[in-house]
Amino acid sequence: MNRIDAKFAALRAAERKGFIAYICAGDPNLKMTISLAREFERVGVDVLELGIPFSDPLADGVVNQLAAERALRSGTTLAGVLDAVARLRRAGCRIPIVFYIYYNLIHRHGVGRFAREAAAAGVDGALALDLPPEEAAAYERAMKRAGLCPIYLIAPTTPEKRIAEICRHASGFIYYVSREGVTGMQKTVSGSIAPRMAVIRRHTSIPVAVGFGVSDPEQARNIAQHGDAVVVGSAIVNQIAKGRSARAVSRFVAPMVKAVNDARPRR
Amino acid sequence: MQKSIKTVPDNGGHFGPYGGMYVPETLMEPLQELAREYEKARRDKRFRQELDYYLREYVGRPTPLYFAERMTDELRGPKIYLKREDLLHTGAHKINNTVGQILLAKRMNKRRIIAETGAGQHGVATATVAAMFGMECVVYMGAVDMQRQALNVYRMRLLGADVRSVTAGQQTLKEAINEAMRDWVTNVRSTHYILGSVLGAHPYPMMVRDFQSVIGLEARTQILKQEGRLPAALVACVGGGSNSIGLFHAFLGDKRVRMIGVEGGGRGIRPGDHAARFQRGGSLGVLQGTRTFVLQDDDGQIMLTHSVSAGLDYAAVGPEHSYLRDQKRIEYTYATDDEALEAFQFCSRVEGIIPALESAHAVAHVMKNARKLRGVVIVNLSGRGDKDVMQVADILKLEK
Numbered sequence: 001m002n003r004i005d006a007k008f009a010a011l012r013a014a015e016r017k018g019f020i021a022y023i024c025a026g027d028p029n030l031k032m033t034i035s036l037a038r039e040f041e042r043v044g045v046d047v048l049e050l051g052i053p054f055s056d057p058l059a060d061g062v063v064n065q066l067a068a069e070r071a072l073r074s075g076t077t078l079a080g081v082l083d084a085v086a087r088l089r090r091a092g093c094r095i096p097i098v099f100y101i102y103y104n105l106i107h108r109h110g111v112g113r114f115a116r117e118a119a120a121a122g123v124d125g126a127l128a129l130d131l132p133p134e135e136a137a138a139y140e141r142a143m144k145r146a147g148l149c150p151i152y153l154i155a156p157t158t159p160e161k162r163i164a165e166i167c168r169h170a171s172g173f174i175y176y177v178s179r180e181g182v183t184g185m186q187k188t189v190s191g192s193i194a195p196r197m198a199v200i201r202r203h204t205s206i207p208v209a210v211g212f213g214v215s216d217p218e219q220a221r222n223i224a225q226h227g228d229a230v231v232v233g234s235a236i237v238n239q240i241a242k243g244r245s246a247r248a249v250s251r252f253v254a255p256m257v258k259a260v261n262d263a264r265p266r267r
Numbered sequence: 268m269q270k271s272i273k274t275v276p277d278n279g280g281h282f283g284p285y286g287g288m289y290v291p292e293t294l295m296e297p298l299q300e301l302a303r304e305y306e307k308a309r310r311d312k313r314f315r316q317e318l319d320y321y322l323r324e325y326v327g328r329p330t331p332l333y334f335a336e337r338m339t340d341e342l343r344g345p346k347i348y349l350k351r352e353d354l355l356h357t358g359a360h361k362i363n364n365t366v367g368q369i370l371l372a373k374r375m376n377k378r379r380i381i382a383e384t385g386a387g388q389h390g391v392a393t394a395t396v397a398a399m400f401g402m403e404c405v406v407y408m409g410a411v412d413m414q415r416q417a418l419n420v421y422r423m424r425l426l427g428a429d430v431r432s433v434t435a436g437q438q439t440l441k442e443a444i445n446e447a448m449r450d451w452v453t454n455v456r457s458t459h460y461i462l463g464s465v466l467g468a469h470p471y472p473m474m475v476r477d478f479q480s481v482i483g484l485e486a487r488t489q490i491l492k493q494e495g496r497l498p499a500a501l502v503a504c505v506g507g508g509s510n511s512i513g514l515f516h517a518f519l520g521d522k523r524v525r526m527i528g529v530e531g532g533g534r535g536i537r538p539g540d541h542a543a544r545f546q547r548g549g550s551l552g553v554l555q556g557t558r559t560f561v562l563q564d565d566d567g568q569i570m571l572t573h574s575v576s577a578g579l580d581y582a583a584v585g586p587e588h589s590y591l592r593d594q595k596r597i598e599y600t601y602a603t604d605d606e607a608l609e610a611f612q613f614c615s616r617v618e619g620i621i622p623a624l625e626s627a628h629a630v631a632h633v634m635k636n637a638r639k640l641r642g643v644v645i646v647n648l649s650g651r652g653d654k655d656v657m658q659v660a661d662i663l664k665l666e667k
C-alpha cells in the first residue's frame with residue numbers, strides 16, 4: 001500500500017486528524033531539508049509536502065516565493081530533490097512524501113520518467129498545482145502505473161459538478177484550498193469551510209486535507225474539525241527564512257501537530 | 268471562409284498540442300465562465316455593434332494602409348505598405364483588445380480591472396478604457412520596464428490607474444504576469460483580468476486573437492482595393508504574438524501570402540541574451556497557463572531573456588504561433604537590438620513615422636531582406652515610438 005493511503009487508514013482507525021507540513025525543498029539547502037524531514041517525523045508530522053522550487057511560482061505568496069529563490073540559489077533541482085528523498089528512505093525515514101510542483105518541471109523531465117524516478121526514490125504522490133484534470137490524462141496514467149497518488153486541489157470557486165469530476169481523478173487525499181488566493185499566512189480562518197466540505201463529502205470518501213493560510217495551533221485546531229488533515233506551509237517556511245535550526249523549527253511545529261491530533265470532529 | 272487552420276482552438280483551448288488551461292484550480296471555473304460569456308458575446312449582435320462603435324468613434328478605426336513610398340525607394344526591394352496601428356488612440360494595437368475585454372467585463376458585472384504590461388502600451392490601453400467606463404484599474408509592471416518606459420507609467424497614473432511595481436526575478440513582463448495572476452486568484456469574484464496578448468490559459472489566446480483580427484480584416488480589404496491583388500508577404504513583430512496574429516489571421520486561407528513573424532533577437536542568440544522562442548534555447552513547455560514554446564533550461568526553469576524592446580522581452584510565445592509554425596504557415600525569424608535601433612531611425616527619417624521599438628523589429632526584417640522580398644509587402648506598424656524616444660536617445664548617446 002502507498003504510504004499515504006496507509007497513513008490515512010491508520011489515522012482513521014485511531015480517530016485522529018493528520019498534520020501535513022509544507023516546506024520548499026532545498027531551502028536554504030537540501031541538507032537542511034533532510035534534517036527537517038527527520039525532525040518532522042520525530043514530532044509526529046503525518047505527511048511531508050515538498051515544494052520543488054520553480055522560477056515562476058505564480059500560485060505562491062511572497063513567503064514561498066522567497067523560499068523558492070533561496071532553494072534555486074543553492075542549486076536545487078528536481079533530480080537533486082529526488083536524490084535527497086532516496087537518501088532519507090535509505091536512512092529509514094518513513095514519512096509519506098508528496099511533491100508540490102509546477103507542471104513545467106514534470107513536463108520538461110518527461111511525465112513517465114518523472115513518475116518512475118519519483119517512485120524509485122520513495123516519493124508517494126504529487127500535487128501538480130497548475131495541472132487540472134482536463135490536461136492530466138498522460139500524467140495520471142504514469143502516476144498510477146508507478147503507484148503514486150495524483151493529488152488534486154479543490155477551491156472555493158469550484159462548482160459541484162467539477163468537484164464530482166475532480167473526485168473521480170483524485171487519489172491519496174484531496175487538498176481543499178480554504179480560500180481564494182495565493183499561499184501565505186492568514187489572521188482569520190475562512191468561514192465557508194463546513195458547507196464546502198459537506199459538498200465534497202457527497203462525492204468521495206477519500207481523505208480531505210484543508211489548508212492555505214493556517215499559521216498557529218488555534219487555527220489548526222479549528223480547521224481540523226472540518227477535514228481529515230490540516231496543511232501548514234508558509235508559517236513553517238517563515239521560520240526557516242529566519243535561519244532557525246531544524247530542531248527549532250520542529251519545536252514550532254510540534255504544538256500545531258498536537259492541536260490537530262487532539263481535534264475532534266464537529267458534530 | 269477558410270479551412271481547418273481556422274477551426275482551432277478546440278473547446279479546451281487547444282491548438283493541436285499547444286494551448287490549453289494550465290492554471291491553479293481556483294481559476295478554472297472563472298476561466299470557463301469567461302469562455303462561456305465570450306462565446307455568447309461574440310454571437311450577440313448588440314455586443315458586436317457596441318464594439319464596432321467604440322472602435323470607430325473612440326479608438327479611431329479603420330487605420331490607414333499607407334504606401335511607404337520613400338522607404339520603398341530607399342530599399343529598392345518590395346513595394347512596402349505600413350498598417351498604421353500607431354495611429355490608434357493610445358498609440359498601439361493593444362487597445363483593440365482592451366476595448367473588447369472591458370465590454371466583456373461590463374457584461375459580467377466585474378467592476379475591477381487588472382492587467383500586466385511590458386512596454387506599457389497594454390497598460391495604457393487598459394487604463395484608458397477603464398477610465399472611460401469608470402472602473403477601478405490596477406496595472407502590474409516590472410520595475411525594469413517602469414524605468415525604460417517611464418512615460419507610459421506617468422500616462423497610466425494620469426488615467427487613474429494604480430501602477431504597481433514588480434521586483435521579482437528579472438523585473439519585466441513575465442514577473443508582471445505572475446503578479447497579475449496572483450491578484451486574480453485572490454480577487455477573482457470581483458475582478459476581470461485583461462491579459463494583453465495571445466498568451467495565458469484559454470480563452471485568452473483565442474479571444475485576444477479575435478479582438479485583434481480586425482487589423483488583418485481591414486488590411487486585406489484595403490490592399491485588394493489599393494493594389495487589386497493580395498500581398499506577397501506580411502511582416503509583424505512577435506512578443507506574445509497579438510499584433511502579428513491580428514494581421515495574419517484574415518490571410519491564413521490565402522495560400523500564396525507568406526507570413527513572417529519577427530522575434531526579439533536581443534544581443535544575439537545566446538542564453539539569456541534574446542527573446543526568440545523559436546530559436547536555440549526555445550523548447551516545448553508550460554508557462555503561465557499555456558503549453559507552448561518557452562525559453563527554458565534543461566531542468567525546466569524559465570531562462571532570463573533580453574530585448575531592447577520591453578514588449579518583446581518575454582520567455583514564451585502565444586500557443587497558436589507554435590501551432591502555425593508546425594503547420595509551416597508562418598515563418599519565424601528575429602531581428603537584433605542593433606538592427607531594430609537602426610530601423611527605428613530609418614523609418615523615422617524616411618517616412619516621418621517614429622515606430623515603437625517593437626514594430627521596428629518588423630521594419631528591420633524588411634530592411635535586411637529587401638533584395639529577397641518581392642511584390643507587395645505589408646508591415647504591421649503595431650505602435651508609435653514616443654514611449655521609446657528617451658530610451659533610444661540614451662542608448663545612442665552611450666554608443667558614441
Ligand SMILES: Cc1ncc(COP(=O)(O)O)c(C=O)c1O
Pocket residue numbers: 359360361385386387388389463464465504505506507508509510511577578579623625626649650651
Ligand atoms: C507597439 C507594440 N507592438 C508589439 C508588442 C508586442 O506584443 P504582441 O506580440 O502581443 O503584439 C507590444 C507589446 O507591448 C507593443 O507595445
